[in-house]
Amino acid sequence: MEESGGCGLSLICLTASSGVPLYSRSRGGIGRQLPFSVIGSLNGVHMFGNNLDVLLTATSTENTRVVWKSFHDSINLIVMSSEVDSSDLYLNRLLDNVFHAMVLVVGLEELVNIKNVERLKKDLRACYRLIDSFLTVSEKSGDLTQCVDCVVPYDGPILQECLDAFTHAAESNFGCLMAAGRVVVATEKWWRLAAQEVMLLAWLVASLALNSSRDYPVYLPHGSPTVPHRLLTFQLVPGVDVCVLCGPTPSLQKVETELVERYWRPLQDPVKACLRVQLRSFPASFPLHQGILGLLLINREQKKGVYTVQAQQAEDKQQGVSLSLEQRRAALRAFYTLAVSQYFPSEQGDEKKGKAASKLE
């Protein structure tokens, strides 16, 4: 396992029945391909246990943590991490996110009843960008908390009202306004989707290449894993998309030409303002103690969170700041992991209300 020593984090996906590798990704994009023998032995040891009714979930070598997870007896995911802050909680959630990202894009049916491995391999390429976004160090916390990151906009009520009307006009109940992968406002129904779905949709839109609009088939991993819905996205300004989840109608053309301009053009300024709060996640007018460098606030009931490591506006003027943004991210994520795995052991999505704010320095 020394091969993966310097690599950081590697992810392998195989079919459970035959052990055929479907893809492998590593932190930093394409990266180094793991030797087939390593992949084979990692899968072999898991399969060996399986045959003896022993479930192998995780192991550690001197510097690497390995976690296995099997989904629907059809897909096996293996992750190896040599990073210090990779907890079991994070690695397990990573694998869970990755599998559900695959469901979101190609559908559960194709993953459970694999008829043509080569075809599946080709189809799975469409998830690479989304999966890679989970592997890169991000400014969001949704991958760890499985609650979508939100921004608190300047003109929330106006945006909310417009979104509700726009979504209704597009013959849907599911609408969401996103800025760089974070939810600005969403309709009531959107919040009733499973927490992971809300998070995955936000990450999906953020991971796709720059486009004016899209008509993207999605399989909601929890609500509708076999029947696809249409996710319509419209880029209002670069970085801000409005999304609608709908059935066979209306057409992309219709919504784009008849509704987008009409509803959103008058709101150009509030929409652009969403980008200004992006790094801080909430308006500058919000009072905050000087000592707080970053915070993570989670509402477990509504399954959403606010996360930032740049809580102070005029911060670069303070010379004494010693923690880099990476260190802050690591500290905050470690604190969350510790809190959830030590003090909220029922963390599988059903603790009543967890509030984790970290006061650094």
Next chain:
Amino acid sequence: MKSDAPPIWTWKSRLRDAVLILALYLGEVGFCLSYKLYTARDCLNLGRLCVAERRGSGVMAAFLMPGSVIITDWHRSSEGKEFLSSIVRKNKRKFFGLIERPVLPPQVAADTACYKIFVSGKSSVGKTAMVAKLAGLEVPVVHHETTGIQTTTVYWPVKLRDTERAVIFKLQFWDCGEATLKKFDHILPACKEKADAILFLFSFTDRSSFDDLPNQISRVAEESEHIVKIVIGTKFDQYMHADVTERDLAEFQRTWRLPLLRMKSVNGPRLSDGQTLDGRAGLADVSHVLNGLAEHLWHQDQLMAGLVVPAIQAPKEDSLYL
């Protein structure tokens, strides 16, 4: 307009057309020169291919001469540069959201003409790459099939030749993956709904994509008589590995009588930061495609409005003149 052609097809008009076509051929020499200026860098590389290009463009000229509707080198004039600055800022292409517009200086004004363009072609010919290149975005390095439909808006200012009016073309490209097209019934109708043009793509490095063109055209373009149809050969940068010859192209054009454009879908030079794509260099690579598109779209509009007679665009019966 085409259906009106036969009754007025008298000897007089034949004579007129013959003169016109002769004039077009004479004009071709001039066109070739300007075309070469455009692709001067290609010519350096291509050498022998350029000779063939002259022959190829002769056929193309029978449809719509590049530069007959718009002024092709206008972007290099000071006025053109002023317009270009609305889509290129600090040598970087600007990308506009759906509720944004290019902002022009107050003293210049221009109308915007919107067009929907459906990009069709076999899997992996480079539809997404072409659209990215036209928009000045990063051309994807690794290929994967496009999921669903994705649209990209490209603004392109041009100067009309007859009225000397500047018009901003808002070209919206509709791109979808071949697998998606087959899997979901709503995709093809959605792409064709109110489309103004269909681009048929083939790859210079994939012979089968070229052979598939007739199939594509008859499948996708049925009942779309008044839509602009243009064939685009992608991956022209890999001419060393070209699987399609100029002779094939000439023959294809004789049969199908569709305008043909060539496209290099690779990332151009980058700015000094080594990251951002050079906006102006990128535009220089694709301006002939954008101009060609704008020209055909505008001409088609004029035809539909009855403002021009379809003399330049040779009707099918015309083949005996060539």
